[in-house]
Each structure stands twice: as C-alpha cells, then as structure tokens.
Amino acid sequence: MPNQFDILIKNAKLRGSESLTDIGIAGGKIVSVEKGLGGEAGVTVDAEANLVTESFVNPHLHLCKVYTLQMMDEDALTAYQGEGMGKAMNAIELAARVKEKYDKAWIIENARKAVTQAARFGNTHIRAFADVDSKARLEGVKALIRAREEFKGIVEIQVVAFAQDGWVRERGTDKLMREAMELGADVVGGIPWIEYTEANTQQHVKEIFDLAMEFNKDVSMLVDDAGDAGLRSLEMMAVEAIKRGWHGRALAHHARAMALYPMPYFQKIAALLKQANMTVVSDPHTGPLHARVKELLAEGAFVCLGQDDISDAYYPFGRNNMLEVAFLASHLLWMTTRAEMETLYDMITVNAARAMNVKDHELKVGGNANLVVLNQPNVLEALREHSAPRVVISHGKLVDQMKMESMWNQ
Numbered sequence: 001m002p003n004q005f006d007i008l009i010k011n012a013k014l015r016g017s018e019s020l021t022d023i024g025i026a027g028g029k030i031v032s033v034e035k036g037l038g039g040e041a042g043v044t045v046d047a048e049a050n051l052v053t054e055s056f057v058n059p060h061l062h063l064c065k066v067y068t069l070q071m072m073d074e075d076a077l078t079a080y081q082g083e084g085m086g087k088a089m090n091a092i093e094l095a096a097r098v099k100e101k102y103d104k105a106w107i108i109e110n111a112r113k114a115v116t117q118a119a120r121f122g123n124t125h126i127r128a129f130a131d132v133d134s135k136a137r138l139e140g141v142k143a144l145i146r147a148r149e150e151f152k153g154i155v156e157i158q159v160v161a162f163a164q165d166g167w168v169r170e171r172g173t174d175k176l177m178r179e180a181m182e183l184g185a186d187v188v189g190g191i192p193w194i195e196y197t198e199a200n201t202q203q204h205v206k207e208i209f210d211l212a213m214e215f216n217k218d219v220s221m222l223v224d225d226a227g228d229a230g231l232r233s234l235e236m237m238a239v240e241a242i243k244r245g246w247h248g249r250a251l252a253h254h255a256r257a258m259a260l261y262p263m264p265y266f267q268k269i270a271a272l273l274k275q276a277n278m279t280v281v282s283d284p285h286t287g288p289l290h291a292r293v294k295e296l297l298a299e300g301a302f303v304c305l306g307q308d309d310i311s312d313a314y315y316p317f318g319r320n321n322m323l324e325v326a327f328l329a330s331h332l333l334w335m336t337t338r339a340e341m342e343t344l345y346d347m348i349t350v351n352a353a354r355a356m357n358v359k360d361h362e363l364k365v366g367g368n369a370n371l372v373v374l375n376q377p378n379v380l381e382a383l384r385e386h387s388a389p390r391v392v393i394s395h396g397k398l399v400d401q402m403k404m405e406s407m408w409n410q
C-alpha cells in the first residue's frame with residue numbers, strides 16, 4: 001500500500017495559534033492539517049513545537065548581477081546611496097559598465113550560488129530580473145532561463161526581461177526585449193523613470209504594456225527610484241494597468257520618490273494602486289529613501305518586501321534570506337510591534353506570493369506544499385534570529401540541504 005503522506009510534519013506551531021498540530025503532504029499539496037495525524041509517511045519531520053509557515057517569496061532580485069561588486073569600483077554604489085538619491089540615474093549609468101563583460105557562462109555560476117542560498121534560507125520563489133540592453137544583450141536572460149530550468153521544483157524562478165538602461169534612450173532595446181520574450185522570459189520589465197523626458201517615460205510605459213499584452217505576460221516596473229518628488233512613472237503605470245485591464249498583473253518596484261510626495265498626491269497614488277490591484281515591492285535596505293510602506297498599508301494598498309540586490313554595484317550584502325530582509329525592514333520602517341512583525345512576515349510570504357501571482361501559497365488544506373519548519377516558536381524569535389529554517393519543503397518535497405551546501409561551496 002502506498003504511503004498516505006509523502007511528508008508528515010508533527011508538532012507544528014502555526015501562526016496565530018497556541019496549540020500544536022500536524023500537517024500531511026501528498027502529491028505536492030497540503031492534504032491534512034489536524035492534530036494526531038497517523039498513517040504511513042515517506043518522511044516524518046518533528047517540528048518540536050516550532051513555527052511552520054508558508055515558504056519565503058522574493059519578488060525582486062537582480063539575479064544577473066549577483067556578486068558582481070568585486071568586478072566594479074565603488075563609484076556606482078556611492079552615487080546610488082548618496083544623500084537624497086539625487087544621482088541615482090548616474091549610478092545606473094556607472095553600473096552599466098560591468099555589462100561590457102556580460103557572458104552567460106559566468107552569470108549562470110553566480111546565479112546558481114544565489115539560488116542555492118535562497119533554497120537554504122527557505123526562499124522557494126523568486127522574480128529575477130535580467131538586464132536587456134545593447135551591452136548585456138541577451139546574456140543575462142539566457143543564464144537566468146537556464147537557472148530556472150536547473151532549479152525547477154526547488155526554487156521557482158520567474159525571469160523578467162528587464163530594460164534596465166531604458167527603452168527610448170537605449171537604442172535597439174525594443175528588438176532585444178521582443179527576442180527575450182520569444183526565448184521564454186516570464187515577465188516584461190521596465191524602468192520608465194530613467195527616460196529623459198516625460199513623453200519618453202510615457203512611451204516606455206505604453207510599449208512595455210504593449211509587449212506584455214502581446215505575449216500575455218505580467219509586467220514588473222522599477223518606478224521613481226530617485227530623490228525627485230516630481231517623478232510620475234508610478235502614476236503612469238497604474239493608469240496604464242487600469243486602462244489595459246491588467247489589474248493584479250502589474251507589479252511596481254521601489255517607488256522611492258514617494259517618500260517626498262506631498263500628502264494630497266500620495267492619497268491619489270494610494271487610490272490608483274488599489275484600483276489597479278497593484279502591489280508595491282519595497283526594498284528599504286538598498287537605498288536611503290523608500291516607499292511609504294506603513295502609510296500604504298494604512299490606506300489598504302498592497303505592499304511586500306524584496307531582496308533587490310546581492311553584492312552588486314547598488315548594495316554590498318544580501319543572502320536571499322527573506323527573514324533578514326524583514327529584520328532590516330523592521331528597523332528602517334520602524335515596524336517593531338507584534339502586529340507589525342506579523343505584517344512584515346506576510347510581506348515575505350503570502351503577500352509576496354500574491355504580488356508575483358504565485359497561486360495557492362497558503363498553509364491550509366489544498367494549498368501548495370511550499371513550507372518552512374523554523375527553529376523558533378514564533379515570528380518575533382524568527383525575525384530576531386533570521387537563521388536558516390531546519391527544514392524547507394518545496395513543491396511537496398524536502399529540499400536537499402546537503403546538496404545545496406555543497407553547491408554553495410563549489
């Protein structure tokens with residue numbers, strides 16, 4: 001007789017519950033959540049009264065650039081992180097220098113290391129950006145598509161073809177972006193604020209949506225990522241999403257200029273975001289300004305957190321450890337009450353999954369079996385320690401941490 005469960009987790013503490021329960025997993029799904037589950041199981045995991053939750057989800061990572069900091073001088077980092085983010089556009093221009101050396105052969109090695117770390121830290125879903133422009137060409141896209149295939153069933157990667165250096169100002173990007181979509185990229189990615197004029201910004205937004213609609217793909221755009229209260233690309237993006245019927249299929253990243261918006265304009269933006277069913281991904285640890293996360297939450301808008309960078313021209317650290325991201329965010333956003341910590345935890349699990357359109361990412365019967373068994377009994381301690389989970393379950397199977405460890409050490 002076959003096992004009733006592929007995996008049986010005993011003595012699990014669920015969020016918001018004081019008592020312990022058991023979780024049965026079969027065929028990639030959560031099939032039972034109740035105390036005293038019996039039956040045969042392929043693997044039994046004793047959670048020992050520690051927290052078991054949905055696995056971590058990272059909706060924003062520049063995976064083609066991970067570990068490239070050592071190939072660069074620090075000029076870009078200095079420009080991006082400088083006071084008030086006045087030189088963020090120059091930082092992107094300086095960071096582009098590394099792309100003259102772009103080659104999928106070394107990009108895939110770096111990407112593998114970063115995704116391996118994601119698996120160790122219980123991060124099972126990543127929206128990964130690959131630069132597409134005249135320097136990077138399609139090297140990053142090819143490397144990330146390969147990583148997506150290699151890590152299937154362990155870490156699910158959505159590859160974003162990303163026009164990092166602009167659409168209008170960077171000649172030939174439109175053609176390369178189309179080729180990237182034909183190669184099999186999952187998401188169309190733009191950065192409209194980087195264009196020189198408002199008309200060009202509008203054109204950038206429009207043509208990204210045109211491509212997304214043609215290939216029936218979601219949109220991700222880095223918007224208003226500089227210290228300029230006059231930037232309006234988040235607004236343009238939300239308006240375009242509504243106009244095109246792309247509700248819930250357009251994800252906005254950064255929106256750091258929002259920190260400087262006058263209150264009446266912020267209120268309009270919050271209303272537009274809700275109307276477009278659009279989430280903002282904030283990465284407050286990678287720049288001196290950040291979207292108004294607490295105020296957006298208070299308005300009922302959707303917000304989640306992303307890793308953004310790992311040791312590249314913009315940010316020197318990062319481990320694909322979303323508990324670490326939430327830990328840093330709790331300081332930068334001053335979200336330190338119990339309720340706020342629970343919100344932060346949602347922002348790296350269920351809300352991030354929702355933002356990426358990852359379906360059924362919920363710890364309940366019928367949910368997909370993407371889970372972490374932590375070494376801590378509650379969210380406060382999980383954030384305090386931000387250590388690797390004791391067990392990671394991805395797509396209904398245990399992640400082989402020995403293998404991940406040895407890949408990391410290669």
Ligand SMILES: [Zn+2]
Nearest residue numbers: 060062222308
């Ligand atoms: Zn970014």
